Amino acid sequence: RKEVEQDPGPFNVPEGATVAFNCTYSNSASQSFFWYRQDCRKEPKLLMSVYSSGNEDGRFTAQLNRASQYISLLIRDSKLSDSATYLCVVNPRNQGGKLIFGQGTELSVKP
Amino acid sequence: NAGVTQTPKFQVLKTGQSMTLQCAQDMNHNSMYWYRQDPGMGLRLIYYSASEGTTDKGEVPNGYNVSRLNKREFSLRLESAAPSQTSVYFCASSEIVTDTQYFGPGTRLTVL
Numbered sequence: 001r002k003e004v005e006q007d008p009g010p011f012n013v014p015e016g017a018t019v020a021f022n023c024t025y026s027n028s029a030s031q032s033f034f035w036y037r038q039d040c041r042k043e044p045k046l047l048m049s050v051y052s053s054g055n056e057d058g059r060f061t062a063q064l065n066r067a068s069q070y071i072s073l074l075i076r077d078s079k080l081s082d083s084a085t086y087l088c089v090v091n092p093r094n095q096g097g098k099l100i101f102g103q104g105t106e107l108s109v110k111p
Numbered sequence: 112n113a114g115v116t117q118t119p120k121f122q123v124l125k126t127g128q129s130m131t132l133q134c135a136q137d138m139n140h141n142s143m144y145w146y147r148q149d150p151g152m153g154l155r156l157i158y159y160s161a162s163e164g165t166t167d168k169g170e171v172p173n174g175y176n177v178s179r180l181n182k183r184e185f186s187l188r189l190e191s192a193a194p195s196q197t198s199v200y201f202c203a204s205s206e207i208v209t210d211t212q213y214f215g216p217g218t219r220l221t222v223l
Contacts, residue, residue, distance in 0.1 A: 032210045043201055043214035091210045099212055103153035
């Protein structure tokens, strides 16, 4: 089993749609969780950290369920500019500060 | 602040050639990392340096060496390049408090 698994893509949605990405992680000792965004042929960039209580940043909402070892990202009112690959990232804490990256889910928002 | 910078941006090598990828950060971060990214494989950690003077192997260290020259700079060396090392290489640095990693723009390496 992979340490971090994400929904397979690609997700093709129309502008204005709501889309949700799911991610599961295998290490129950994991302490920090993130969503990164990667545009084609560019470097990954932090989209948002994920907190236990859930957190929202504009149209983006992240949720964490520690009991199920599950992380989600919800994007409301999708824009063309949201088209990218979204990476689920976990810090297992017992591995010297290294982050574990999921393979990513590709999102394509169409007019 | 420039953040994390990498040189070169593109490189083509012949099998057996050597080269060093350079990375520097100006955010005073202690930890630095080298990843490779291949289609369908996601980001894989090659080596990392938790602090100046220390380096450790990641998931795919074979064929690579690293040097943490000082707090700012972390270089990756390919001693004898192989076609399997064709990839996009990203350097990153992180702050201890939030664990957030900041990435450089990447080096696109092709080994013929």
